[in-house]
Amino acid sequence: MPIKNKQEVELSIESTAFGALGVARVEGMAVFVEGAVPGDRVMARVVKKKKSWARARTLEVLSPSPDRVEPPCPYSGWCGGCKWQFLSYPRQVEYKASQVKENLEHLGGLSGFTVLPPIPAPEIWGYRNKMEFTCTCRRWLLPHELGEGGPSMDFALGLHVPGTFDKVLDIDACLLQPDDANHILARCKELILESGLPGYGLRHHEGFWRFVVIRRSVAEDNYLVNFITAWEERDLLTRMAEQLMADCPRLAGVVCNVSAKKSSVAIGDYEIPLAGSPFLTDSIGSRQYRVSANSFFQTNTLQAEKLYSVVSDFAGLSGSERVLDLYSGTGTIPIWLSEDAKEVVGVELVESAVTDAVRNCVDNGVENCRFILGDILEVLPALNFSPDVLILDPPRSGMHPKVVQTINELGAPRVVCVSCNPATCARDLGLMDETYRLVRIQPVDMFPHTHHVEMVALLEKR
Ligand SMILES: C[S@@+](CC[C@H](N)C(=O)[O-])C[C@H]1O[C@@H](n2cnc3c(N)ncnc32)[C@H](O)[C@@H]1O
Numbered sequence: 001m002p003i004k005n006k007q008e009v010e011l012s013i014e015s016t017a018f019g020a021l022g023v024a025r026v027e028g029m030a031v032f033v034e035g036a037v038p039g040d041r042v043m044a045r046v047v048k049k050k051k052s053w054a055r056a057r058t059l060e061v062l063s064p065s066p067d068r069v070e071p072p073c074p075y076s077g078w079c080g081g082c083k084w085q086f087l088s089y090p091r092q093v094e095y096k097a098s099q100v101k102e103n104l105e106h107l108g109g110l111s112g113f114t115v116l117p118p119i120p121a122p123e124i125w126g127y128r129n130k131m132e133f134t135c136t137c138r139r140w141l142l143p144h145e146l147g148e149g150g151p152s153m154d155f156a157l158g159l160h161v162p163g164t165f166d167k168v169l170d171i172d173a174c175l176l177q178p179d180d181a182n183h184i185l186a187r188c189k190e191l192i193l194e195s196g197l198p199g200y201g202l203r204h205h206e207g208f209w210r211f212v213v214i215r216r217s218v219a220e221d222n223y224l225v226n227f228i229t230a231w232e233e234r235d236l237l238t239r240m241a242e243q244l245m246a247d248c249p250r251l252a253g254v255v256c257n258v259s260a261k262k263s264s265v266a267i268g269d270y271e272i273p274l275a276g277s278p279f280l281t282d283s284i285g286s287r288q289y290r291v292s293a294n295s296f297f298q299t300n301t302l303q304a305e306k307l308y309s310v311v312s313d314f315a316g317l318s319g320s321e322r323v324l325d326l327y328s329g330t331g332t333i334p335i336w337l338s339e340d341a342k343e344v345v346g347v348e349l350v351e352s353a354v355t356d357a358v359r360n361c362v363d364n365g366v367e368n369c370r371f372i373l374g375d376i377l378e379v380l381p382a383l384n385f386s387p388d389v390l391i392l393d394p395p396r397s398g399m400h401p402k403v404v405q406t407i408n409e410l411g412a413p414r415v416v417c418v419s420c421n422p423a424t425c426a427r428d429l430g431l432m433d434e435t436y437r438l439v440r441i442q443p444v445d446m447f448p449h450t451h452h453v454e455m456v457a458l459l460e461k462r
Helices: 091-106 179-194 233-248 302-315 330-341 351-363 374-384 399-410 422-432
Strands: 008-012 015-016 021-025 029-034 041-049 053-063 130-137 156-161 168-170 209-215 222-229 251-258 270-276 279-284 285-294 322-326 341-350 369-372 389-390 412-417 436-444 454-461
Touching: 008 021, 008 029, 015 091, 021 053, 021 091, 041 369, 091 422, 091 436, 130 179, 130 374, 156 179, 179 222, 179 233, 209 279, 222 233, 222 399, 233 251, 233 285, 251 279, 279 302, 285 330, 285 351, 302 330, 302 389, 302 412, 302 436, 302 454, 322 330, 322 351, 330 341, 330 351, 330 369, 341 351, 341 374, 351 369, 374 399, 389 399, 412 422, 422 436, 422 454
Parallel strands: 029 053, 222 251, 322 341, 322 389, 341 369, 389 412
Antiparallel strands: 008 041, 015 021, 021 029, 041 053, 130 156, 130 209, 156 168, 209 222, 251 270, 279 285, 412 454, 436 454
């Protein structure tokens, strides 16, 4: 019998799909199941029904997969931070790699390429060098917190329930960041509550405290706190920052970013330094980078080194090549490749990232990289530069179709594409297929316990 919306069904999970979903089949129809992994038999409720597929949510695990493990985090299953804690780490990596392959074949229509064994992360807990915690005046309570004697609903500093913009869990500690960062988070929460100012209302856009962002330098093992607030309270924040510095010995500095914007992004309209240093210095390999509150920096520092090693391996530079790096951020890939190239040109949209990239070159004594500020869509057609090797590292949304077309026309002999989204990467590489042959893919796990996966693709001109 065909399944219906809101129906409760017993399902056997056979495979996985991107988004940490289990996949079951009911009379040939694919059912994507939240909270389930291959080998599980679950009772699930259908939450969406389309013509050829359905989505369901696990209500009860009737018979668990042998790959299930006990999640160490008390928020697992509720928090959107990591959805795969209950799956053994080797299986997480294996499933991520198979999703990369499936996306390239099914969404990109690609074949004949090699998928190399995925590179697992060297650390699977405490690996994140940056965490953004949302502060709000309305706390989402867990089932055991409901009822009389439970915590107040008026405040939360934590992470979102998956897929929601206004449901925030109050988090005491997150296992994706180190213990020292959790100690800093706890102290920030106490000081925020003592301030008497309210958390931000995500629906009505009222209230003061918006986000607390904690960044870490792995090389120096120190931290930067960034408070994002709705308006300026300089004296109060300065007192708090000094207290925080006194209480947290590994804290290098505290800044505040003021944001009057309604959009829920942890970036301010302007920054106020409050105490200590307004930036950290971290390393990828032998190079040092200045990381300020709003800089883009790979969030898993140790694994970034492996990712960039794959990029240089695929780029196959001998010292004489001219390299073009599109979406160059703070210049980390150009600097990484600079020793083996004649020249590297980076193109990047964000002005502060280009400023950081230029300074990072100076700090590292690199003289053969230059950067162009602008939108690749406009810069690329006007660029008078024929690269031997083209590097791409677009954001999660992938590339504009016109950018892909210009890349095809540019015709660099070798292209190395880095992506954190197998679906958009498959779409874009599919559009390049007539001009470029996909040779091999290296999945790299930068984000244990989440469904996200990074990949590096090598393409050669046909
Ligand atoms: C995934 S990050 C890559 C950064 C860098 N390769 C790294 O490893 O740190 C993508 C970068 O593309 C930039 N970007 C996004 N859209 C862009 C566009 N249309 N033109 C130029 N740069 C863009 C973003 O600002 C961001 O720095």
